[in-house]
Every structure is written in structure tokens, then in C-alpha cells.
Amino acid sequence: MSLVPRLFYVRRKFAVIVPLVVMAFLATPALPAGAASPSADLATTITAHGTNVQGGSIGYTITATNNGPDAASGVVMTDHIPFSMWSRYPTTFLCVGSVQPVGTPGWCGPLQSSVSCTAPPVGSTGTVSCTTRSLAPGASMTIEMAIHVGFYLSSHLVxxxxxxxxxxxxxxxANNTASVAVGRYGPVG
Structure with missing residues (x-):
């Protein structure tokens, strides 16, 4: 065998393999003809119960609903503990869980098995974040979060x-975010 045919053979093999490898990395799977990308309209609602009194507690019932048309994957609900105007007596995290039945003591019950939450330590500030792997069309994820009210003037809202x-x-x-304000005598608006 001479050296020339080997070089030609290597070049030819290399010239054929490289385009196939490049094409394999650049190719993206296409959706079947007529198929649309999945979409899910998530809507958030929030209600409050309790009053804005220093040393008191306010509970928030937060619900995320999937209005469809498809399942929503990797659903994340976040809520930042409301800001307190005076750092000496801050508004702090109390608990997160499920909504307790009427007459049950305490604010937060056990979470749904499909929901997991991370939260700051009790008595601190920060962000509560709850997740679920998937939310089917028409399904909802509801959590209860409670805070300990810090210093507020009676005219201010939490x-x-x-x-x-x-x-x-x-x-x-547009419907992914919801807000609520609580005054001295309860929810406002």
C-alpha cells in the first residue's frame, strides 16, 4: 500500500463523517405537523385574614390555578415577606402550609403531598417559594402563609x-401576580 491512497481514504472518511456529526448536533426535533407548543395560563389569587396590629398575625391564602389548555410543568409560587418600615420590629415569617379547616387551631396545616416549600426560618424575613412538578388543566395549588406583624403606624397598610x-x-x-393589602381593621379593597 502506498501513502497516497491512505491519505485519500482518511480525507474521504473525515469529509463524510464531519458533516454528519455537525448535522446531528445542529438538528432539533420538530413538532409533528399541525402540533402547537404546549401552553398553560396560570392565574394567581391571594386573600388575607387578620389585622394589621403590631404583634398580631396575618394569614394569606394563595392559589395558583392552571386555566389550560395544557399541563403546566415546574410550577413555582413565590411570595416575599412584606417589608416592615422599622427594622427594630420587623414583619417576619411565621409558617407555610395548607389552609386549616375552620375551627382548627393554628395557621398552617400540612402541605399537599405534591407541593414542597422553602421558607426563611420562623422570625426572619425573606421569600417563601413553593413548587409542584406539574399542574393539570383546571387544577390548583393552594398554600397558606402566615406572618407576624412588625411595627406599622395605624394608617399604613401591610x-x-x-x-x-x-x-x-x-x-x-398579566394574571400571574396578585396582591392584597391589610389595614388596621382587616383586608382593604
Whole structure:
């Protein structure tokens, strides 16, 4: 065998293999003809119970609902503990869980088995984040979060905001965030 045919053979093999490897990395799977990308319209609601009294507690019932048309994957609900205007007596995290039945003592019950939450330590500030792997069309994820009210003037409101997102395209992000304000005598608005 001479050296020339080997070089030609290697070049020819290399010239054929490289384009196939490049094409394999650049190729993306296509959706079947007529298929649309999945989408899920998540909507967030929040209600409050309790009053804005220093040393008291406020509970928030936060619900994320999938209005469809498809399942939402990797659903994340976040809520930042409301800001307190005076750092000496801050508003702090109390608990997160499920909504307790009427007449049951305490604010937060056990979470749904499909929901997991991370939260700051009791008595601190920070963000509560709850997740579920998937939320079917028409299904909801509801949590109860409670805070310990820090220093507020009687004319000020304790405002809280919750937001829900997912890994699935959401065609209507305008309803992903909800807020509620609580005054001295209870929820406002």
C-alpha cells in the first residue's frame, strides 16, 4: 500500500463523517405537523385574614390555578415577606402550609403531598417559594402563609404580593401576580 491512497481514504472518511456529526448536533426535533407548543395560563389569587396590629398575625391564602389548555410543568409560587418600615420590629415569617379547616387551631396545616416549600426560618424575613412538578388543566395549588406583624403606624397598610410561574409557555402573564393589602381593621379593597 502506498501513502497516497491512505491519505485519500482518511480525507474521504473525515469529509463524510464531519458533516454528519455537525448535522446531528445542529438538528432539533420538530413538532409533528399541525402540533402547537404546549401552553398553560396560570392565574394567581391571594386573600388575607387578620389585622394589621403590631404583634398580631396575618394569614394569606394563595392559589395558583392552571386555566389550560395544557399541563403546566415546574410550577413555582413565590411570595416575599412584606417589608416592615422599622427594622427594630420587623414583619417576619411565621409558617407555610395548607389552609386549616375552620375551627382548627393554628395557621398552617400540612402541605399537599405534591407541593414542597422553602421558607426563611420562623422570625426572619425573606421569600417563601413553593413548587409542584406539574399542574393539570383546571387544577390548583393552594398554600397558606402566615406572618407576624412588625411595627406599622395605624394608617399604613401591610401589602403582600404573590407570583406564579412555570416552565411551560404562559400566553397570559398579566394574571400571574396578585396582591392584597391589610389595614388596621382587616383586608382593604
Amino acid at each position: 401589602e403582600d404580593t404573590a407570583t406564579t410561574t412555570s416552565g411551560t409557555f404562559d400566553p397570559n402573564t
